[in-house]
Amino acid sequence: MLTGQKGLFVPGPTNIPHDVQRAMNISMEDHRAPDLPDFILPLLADVAKVFKTTSGQALLFPGSGTAGWEAALTNTLNPGDKVLISTFGQFSHLWADMCQRMGFEVVCIEAAWGEGIPVAGYAQALADDKSHTIKAVLATHNETATGVSSDIGEVREAMDAVNHPAMLFVDGVSSIGSIDFRMDQWKVDIAVSGSQKGFMLPAGLAILCVSEKATEASRHSKMHRCYFDFADMAKLNEQGYFPYTPPMPLLRGLRVAIDRLMEEGLDNVFARHHRLAEGTRQAVAAWGLPLCAKKPEWYSDTVTAICVPEHVNSSALIKHAYSQYQLSLGAGLGQVAGRVFRIGHLGDLNELMLLSALGGVEMSLLNAGIDIEPGKGVGAAIEFYRQAAQASDQPVENKQQNAEKLAFA
Ligand SMILES: *Cc1c(COP(=O)(O)O)cnc(C)c1O
Numbered sequence: 001m002l003t004g005q006k007g008l009f010v011p012g013p014t015n016i017p018h019d020v021q022r023a024m025n026i027s028m029e030d031h032r033a034p035d036l037p038d039f040i041l042p043l044l045a046d047v048a049k050v051f052k053t054t055s056g057q058a059l060l061f062p063g064s065g066t067a068g069w070e071a072a073l074t075n076t077l078n079p080g081d082k083v084l085i086s087t088f089g090q091f092s093h094l095w096a097d098m099c100q101r102m103g104f105e106v107v108c109i110e111a112a113w114g115e116g117i118p119v120a121g122y123a124q125a126l127a128d129d130k131s132h133t134i135k136a137v138l139a140t141h142n143e144t145a146t147g148v149s150s151d152i153g154e155v156r157e158a159m160d161a162v163n164h165p166a167m168l169f170v171d172g173v174s175s176i177g178s179i180d181f182r183m184d185q186w187k188v189d190i191a192v193s194g195s196q197k198g199f200m201l202p203a204g205l206a207i208l209c210v211s212e213k214a215t216e217a218s219r220h221s222k223m224h225r226c227y228f229d230f231a232d233m234a235k236l237n238e239q240g241y242f243p244y245t246p247p248m249p250l251l252r253g254l255r256v257a258i259d260r261l262m263e264e265g266l267d268n269v270f271a272r273h274h275r276l277a278e279g280t281r282q283a284v285a286a287w288g289l290p291l292c293a294k295k296p297e298w299y300s301d302t303v304t305a306i307c308v309p310e311h312v313n314s315s316a317l318i319k320h321a322y323s324q325y326q327l328s329l330g331a332g333l334g335q336v337a338g339r340v341f342r343i344g345h346l347g348d349l350n351e352l353m354l355l356s357a358l359g360g361v362e363m364s365l366l367n368a369g370i371d372i373e374p375g376k377g378v379g380a381a382i383e384f385y386r387q388a389a390q391a392s393d394q395p396v397e398n399k400q401q402n403a404e405k406l407a408f409a
Helices: 017-026 036-051 065-076 090-101 119-128 152-161 211-220 230-238 247-262 267-286 314-325 351-367 374-391 397-404
Strands: 007-009 059-063 083-087 103-112 134-139 165-171 191-194 204-210 305-307 327-329 339-342
Touching: 007 351, 017 247, 036 059, 036 204, 036 247, 059 065, 059 134, 059 230, 065 090, 065 103, 065 119, 065 165, 065 204, 065 211, 083 090, 083 119, 090 103, 090 134, 090 165, 103 119, 119 134, 134 152, 152 165, 165 211, 204 211, 204 247, 211 230, 247 267, 267 305, 267 351, 267 374, 314 327, 314 339, 314 351, 327 339, 327 351, 351 374
Parallel strands: 007 327, 083 103, 083 134, 134 165, 165 191
Antiparallel strands: 059 204, 191 204, 305 339
């Protein structure tokens, strides 16, 4: 019999706040009701604010992040088009694989798992492409498999440096709503997210924002598509409806999830993720285990991927943590299967929740025979969180003012 709560520390799905959960527990409603646009139109406008775009259009498709990738590709490109991508983890690998399977010509720069986007390699490929045959540049903002974040602004700079007209598509599935994402500033043409990570919902929605340039490209794209057609969706969205039955409970949940992000203030959300991640990294350092991410500039604030010693199998460790302590950790995927385990620290989370996960990891590491002084990693995190709280100590009433200041205009 299970007692207490299970610990969900995979990097998606993430914990669902109670008010979001309650908002989804509704009687089924009429998705063609006359007053639905009063709900849908502001919701779409607020999704765009989370992506930091005023010119981009938010689109919500039933599906997951993977569907978002497919929608981006099939709406804007033409059969056989050349796309530039880099693979450095399981998710970037899968996106490249999708490009291949959909018949695009894939220029793939392989980087070591644990590194970020090879911006110099992108710059070279773009500079060499004098006749502009590359139609889209694909970038994985946060590689969830390795706990690596890359600088999308640098990718944009590499494109602009040679005036390359390709579109920029970004996978922000495990970053948007948790790590700063600036669609307009970086001139991202399509940003893809999903509901079950930073948006704190069940899986089921592909959440996209599409630039005017990508919308224009979609008018000339000859790829076959139907369910994920931007134009069909946008036409009905404009009126506050959908071209087919939308998952209303998820949309009601999304409303409350975005309200929460707004109330906390996006900058505070990002700062919280950074703080929680930093404490996790302090614990890992105290355990003496290396991160999969090779350099601090790539450390992810939403997921930490940790390498286990040679004699330990990370899959067995994860299994043990689950059966012994009801703690779910992220598995090592693809190339790093068995070598890496991951702690997801995104979404609705605070210090105490994360300390419970770090405690469970530490016990599991000890049980696996790894030589750690009990409390070492948890102690390092405790000390970090304690000092971080003291540094930012402020009366509660100021926090409300801050939230108002930082909430969306
Ligand atoms: C989770 C994730 C995806 C998409 O996965 P789905 O299971 O289809 O939602 C894509 N990219 C990244 C970086 C992810 O973390």
